[in-house]
Amino acid sequence: MTGSTKYIFVTGGVTSSLGKGIVSASLAKLLQARGFTVTIQKLDPYINIDPGTLNPYEHGECYVTEDGAETDLDLGHYERFLDTPTSQANNVTTGRIYQSVINKERRGEYLGKTVQVIPHITDEIKRHIQALGRKGIYDFVITEVGGTVGDIESLPYVEAIRQLKWEKGRDALAIHLTLLPYLSTSGELKTKPTQHSVKELLSLGVQPDILVCRTEHPMQKGMKEKIALFCNVDQRAVIESADASTIYDVPLLMQQEELDKVVLEKLGITRYPEADLDRWRDFLRRFKEPRQTVLIGLVGKYVELHDAYKSIKEALDHGGAENETRVELRWVHSEKLTAKNVARHLEGLHGILVAPGFGSRGIEGKIEAVKYARGHGVPFLGICLGMQCAVIEFARNVLGHAEANSTEMDPDTQWPVISMMEEQKAKVDMGGTMRLGSYPCRLVEGTLAAQAYGRTSIKERHRHRYEFNNAFIEEFRKAGMIAAGMNPQAKLVEVVELQGHPWFVGVQYHPEYKSTVARPHPLFVHFVQASLAHAARTAQPEAAKA
Ligand code: GLN
Numbered sequence: 001m002t003g004s005t006k007y008i009f010v011t012g013g014v015t016s017s018l019g020k021g022i023v024s025a026s027l028a029k030l031l032q033a034r035g036f037t038v039t040i041q042k043l044d045p046y047i048n049i050d051p052g053t054l055n056p057y058e059h060g061e062c063y064v065t066e067d068g069a070e071t072d073l074d075l076g077h078y079e080r081f082l083d084t085p086t087s088q089a090n091n092v093t094t095g096r097i098y099q100s101v102i103n104k105e106r107r108g109e110y111l112g113k114t115v116q117v118i119p120h121i122t123d124e125i126k127r128h129i130q131a132l133g134r135k136g137i138y139d140f141v142i143t144e145v146g147g148t149v150g151d152i153e154s155l156p157y158v159e160a161i162r163q164l165k166w167e168k169g170r171d172a173l174a175i176h177l178t179l180l181p182y183l184s185t186s187g188e189l190k191t192k193p194t195q196h197s198v199k200e201l202l203s204l205g206v207q208p209d210i211l212v213c214r215t216e217h218p219m220q221k222g223m224k225e226k227i228a229l230f231c232n233v234d235q236r237a238v239i240e241s242a243d244a245s246t247i248y249d250v251p252l253l254m255q256q257e258e259l260d261k262v263v264l265e266k267l268g269i270t271r272y273p274e275a276d277l278d279r280w281r282d283f284l285r286r287f288k289e290p291r292q293t294v295l296i297g298l299v300g301k302y303v304e305l306h307d308a309y310k311s312i313k314e315a316l317d318h319g320g321a322e323n324e325t326r327v328e329l330r331w332v333h334s335e336k337l338t339a340k341n342v343a344r345h346l347e348g349l350h351g352i353l354v355a356p357g358f359g360s361r362g363i364e365g366k367i368e369a370v371k372y373a374r375g376h377g378v379p380f381l382g383i384c385l386g387m388q389c390a391v392i393e394f395a396r397n398v399l400g401h402a403e404a405n406s407t408e409m410d411p412d413t414q415w416p417v418i419s420m421m422e423e424q425k426a427k428v429d430m431g432g433t434m435r436l437g438s439y440p441c442r443l444v445e446g447t448l449a450a451q452a453y454g455r456t457s458i459k460e461r462h463r464h465r466y467e468f469n470n471a472f473i474e475e476f477r478k479a480g481m482i483a484a485g486m487n488p489q490a491k492l493v494e495v496v497e498l499q500g501h502p503w504f505v506g507v508q509y510h511p512e513y514k515s516t517v518a519r520p521h522p523l524f525v526h527f528v529q530a531s532l533a534h535a536a537r538t539a540q541p542e543a544a545k546a
Pocket residue numbers: 355356357358359383384385386408463464465466467
């Protein structure tokens with residue numbers, strides 16, 4: 001598209017957790033399918049500089065971008081839907097905005113002026129929004145504001161939107177997402193909260209152009225007209241967003257409601273190609289009509305909160321779809337696993353995935369899970385801390401170093417098979433001080449990893465402080481655990497594999513961040529395949545009996 005970048009703002013009302021991220025990603029997908037270039041940005045109104053220091057119980061998983069930014073999990077949805085990388089510029093928090101304003105103030109850049117929320121904080125917000133547009137590569141920048149309109153902390157963001165809408169005229173558009181609650185006693189959906197939410201936005205000077213109404217039941221007749229009339233929006237611009245059986249249905253549901261067409265027309269774009277969603281539909285078919293099911297155990301310490309493992313869950317779904325297989329998950333709490341009960345908890349699983357994590361809570365349970373997978377020939381994928389547990393388990397139970405550990409868990413261990421990188425030791429700050437972002441890795445020819453990727457030179461994203469201790473590399477190799485992938489410069493071990501086991505792979509990096517609908521991650525595809533093979537192997541005696 002020639003011409004200026006168009007800005008689309010997405011706010012939410014009535015309640016949080018309405019799925020703004022999915023609606024934003026779906027709209028972006030529809031525009032991308034028509035040949036436009038799109039990026040999505042998330043503005044988070046909290047004061048943390050980034051979610052890197054947040055406990056997963058707060059906002060779920062921390063998603064890591066190519067450039068090593070620790071970001072909101074919505075960026076994972078953006079990448080999974082669009083298959084284009086995001087960066088630090090795609091996630092900005094109030095903390096980051098204030099930090100840069102305060103830094104400028106200290107450098108004297110405000111020339112003695114009083115520094116205030118308006119205009120300085122709002123200007124900084126506007127600068128961050130437009131920074132993506134100024135790159136000159138995007139036809140559309142979709143900016144999603146976290147939280148709910150009316151919150152004190154989101155006020156400067158709404159004011160920045162008001163100003164940008166005013167300045168950009170037809171090049172900007174506001175979408176407001178609301179909820180139509182269902183009253184079972186009267187059997188109706190209610191529009192009043194939507195009306196109030198729009199009033200709240202209007203009181204801040206923003207007239208939404210489009211309303212996306214989340215609803216558990218089909219909208220009643222006349223409801224769109226009513227909302228349109230009370231909220232000053234066109235009837236066509238009242239979009240029904242019904243509950244979907246999978247988030248990957250949402251782009252198609254939004255297409256049926258013509259969300260993308262309404263957006264294009266309101267932005268004055270009248271000529272545009274048809275949407276090409278063939279690849280998307282093909283994925284959906286494989287995902288929704290699987291030919292078989294596989295049962296995988298996800299061992300972690302946050303299993304009661306599935307959002308803490310969002311990208312892993314999605315990557316398993318992608319890997320499953322590629323194999324036309326439904327991946328059923330058994331969430332296994334690592335803290336509850338002991339040598340005594342591990343068999344009961346993990347019995348019948350076709351694959352075991354030990355999740356990333358920090359700190360010692362649940363670590364012994366993870367090590368038990370690895371031992372079970374290793375001993376019972378169950379396909380195993382260990383990610384980051386999960387890989388480190390595999391190394392510790394091997395050192396303890398195969399090499400016979402009963403006290404082996406990571407120095408993260410036991411700083412004085414005599415067998416520090418996982419230890420801190422030298423350059424990390426001097427760092428005291430918790431935020432942004434890990435080995436973060438994309439690093440190259442060279443895979444050893446003939447390994448499971450090399451087979452999965454189909455090449456030996458890869459790049460993957462990292463988020464950790466500790467590493468395989470190379471002092472032990474030979475001892476491990478001789479006993480059957482090999483370094484299957486290494487960082488070519490730093491010689492850090494990135495992949496370990498167990499020889500003589502059907503499929504046992506531990507990766508120091510996070511493959512889950514790079515799995516998308518268009519390109520399911522090869523390690524997850526192969527892990528599901530190995531799990532299917534295990535299912536077939538273990539089912540045979542049953543069949544023979546019958
Ligand atoms: N806690 C481990 C480390 O810092 C692993 C981190 C992770 O699993 N992301 O190295």
